Amino acid sequence: MKKTLRIATRKSPLAMWQAEFVKAELEKIFPALEIELLPMSTKGDKILDVPLAKIGGKGLFIKELEDCMLAGEADIAIHSMKDVPMELPEGFALGAILERHAPTDAFVSNNYATFDSLPKGAILGTSSLRRKAQLLAARPDLDVRDLRGNVGTRLGKMDAGEYDAIVLATSGLQRLELDERIRHEISPELCLPAVTQGTLGIEYFENDQETLEIIKVLNHRDSEIRSIAERAMNHRLEGGCQVPIGVFAELDGDKIFIRGLVAELDGSVVLTASIEGDKKDAKALGTTLGEKLLAQGAKAILDEVYASDLHKG
Template identity: 45%
Template sequence: MEKKHNGQRVIVVGTRQSALALTQTGQVIDDLERISREHGCDYKFEIKKIVTKGDRILDVTLSKVGGKGLFVKEIEQALLSGEIDLAVHSMKDMPYELPEGLMNGAVPKRVDPRDCLIMRQGSSLADLPRGARVGTSSLRRSSQLKHAREDLKLESIRGNIDSRIRKLETEGLDAIVLATAGLMRMGWEDRISASVPVDVCLPAVGQGALGIECRRNDEQIRELLSLYNDAETEIAVRAERSFLGALNGGCQVPIGAYCEIVGTDGGDRLLSMTGMVGTPDGETLLKESKRGTDPEQLGRDVAAALVSRGADRILAEIGG
């Protein structure tokens, strides 16, 4: 049932209730309000906060909570029931398979996909002292950072961005690892001590991008979101998500991927993608890079190359 106010359609936007989720949802709504005015729709928007399983369980690492879609399942249920009309997700939280009846309606322009360090001292990974204690909740980050610096002591921290930054002090850590995009969206770039190059730490699938999810049968919303979609970001993210799907991976296993457009080939966009699968201890880190013009095929090809080297066995052992 569509919600109306003075004859206008009210679009209810579902989101997690963290400061970052609300900030990025507010930015999306600002963009959609502008687009709807420009195209004579003039919709009204309102936010509905939804608590997800990943938000409720904060005392164990994400990899031990289990399951896929830890931060999206309850929001998707609200979409299917008609309680909300669209949802704003961090793309890296979205599982490959969406529920029947839902779709990614738009992938806005991506911001910096890299991970970054917030450090007590120094301005690069090399500046961390030997045996430094580094906080992260991500097996993907732990695997790659341990591979780059086997002396580092990776420690699990959970919570939203500001609570993790506080733990740098309260838990006596030397550094914490976060997604650069989240800090950028909060306007906290000045807190970043060092960016971690993608050749050292590949980002999570879709990191730096948002996914705007909607119902397939809602033509008005689909039309609005089509005007918001960034084609280049969408294509790159499709390749990364195809890779994730081919490996049947969730967002909490040591899988990373990054795809970018590097040129054209016969009129098609030429994509370059690197994917990785690693063991949590960083001892084994498998990487493959390929180029292609078909994003879904490219993702599958990179995944197949990694499987041929044993990636499936690594993921099976971890429970991915």
Template identity: 40%
Template sequence: MQTKPFRIGTRGSPLALAQATEARDRLMAAHGLPEEMFEIVVLTTRGDKITDRPLTEIGGKGLFTFELENQLLAGHLDFAVHSAKDMSTRLPEGLILSACLPREDIRDVLIGRTAPHLDDLPKRATVGSASLRRQALIRRRRPDLNVVIFRGQVETRLRKLAEGQADATLLALAGLKRLGKVEVLTEIFEPDVFPPAPAQGAIAIESRTNDERVLALLAAINDDATYDCVSCERAFLSALDGSCRTPIAGYAICEGDQIHFNGLIITPDGQHEHTATIDGNRRDAAALGLLVGQDVRARAGSGFFEAWS
């Protein structure tokens, strides 16, 4: 019987803490455990420390999870809570994506300072974003805009915007909802015209592969539909990720025992793209994502990726 508190690893940003708290509260409710049985352990990651350069220049995916994963492998944490889109597609040996919480809204939003909608911004207006995908999608729709790197926590980006460092910025609606800051948004982008990052809006829990006690604990709060969608999207990303800096978008939708996936790769200038869709049974979610990723990679050709690597 568990007598010591379960140790939950997380980053220290307000959003990360909100996500860790949600995971803890769901576990308390599912197992009838008191709050004292969970300890939230805050770690600072390399991605948190380096905020003056694009993520692609300092290591890309994994920058927000590396320290947490090391502590997991060392046995100092029982599990870690992440934004699913921050996780590398290839987890360290001995670790597993063990559960996903019910997914929040997958859409991106605009926070406009000088105009409420992207199409209303004046020519050559400045839009700040740290995401290669968002930058490319902005340029696809408004090639006249000046797109600049905008890194930092949600609060930091909103402060930069208020200070006039940009005319607008883009954020995930899921994060604003979890922080109770929905009132700042001025436009919501539908995924069919502004597709989200793979796994956007999902909270993932990572634990040790051989820790049956923790795996059983987490199974009670896993949302099967979210897990299947995230598995499909991460598999799509894995077929494309690592050897290029090409912006990638993708989202899956579960309906009954079926899953439908839409994917996109686009050049950073927003001028060239390839789309992909696939339907199938949810039990094959990861295999479907991998298949469609390999297909779109083959259709795009190596030159599509090498030009931007």
């Protein structure tokens, strides 16, 4: 077994937490293994005044870590799975899907206890087209504005009075020990999570068996099955990372239940569908769910999103 393992990671506090978490978990199992972190700033971290979809989507966060691996500087990269494109570049693979943390979105506000209690015209901040569409569908009277930056930056903007409330991933706040900022978790019934939200994945070179032998011990099979189902739906819809698509898979014994959603950006149209079956058929069920949404007209909605200014550089 190799003696050292090098992890490429973004420098943001949340990305560093993810890398440190994986490092600590592996050190428990392989105490003789020396693990090094290689923190770096990516273009997506640096350009904060433009909507993410306009500068290339969340794939920006992934590519530069892969470039670091290709340069021979790192063996693996840790990603939030919701940032990982459906198709990885040739030679790369996912070696482990970690146990899923909270998949929900969190409502954060200094002045309002719940999403429902926001007054008409309140300014709500989010970087996600998925959240924007669903929250506007529930509350078209709100002023939903773009919000970029790492978790600390976003909280700072709200604290400075730029927003009445913001919506962030529950898992991110919990990982940064900012649980006290969560006023309440938004139910999947109100806002269906992003594909694989709350799940971490480890990327490696698919021909590097030595590295795979190390990282595969962290694979969590149930989380992997849910990830496969959700990513299959998104893949069938040809959805990128920054699109108004929501999906949530749940397991009950050998059964899997998946809900999917595609929405207009302004929330005026929300298409929903669901499917259930045996978890061994997770990928096929996810694909079928995507087809159900396409049959309702999802392609026209997504084509319009891709043609919009949000996706033009």
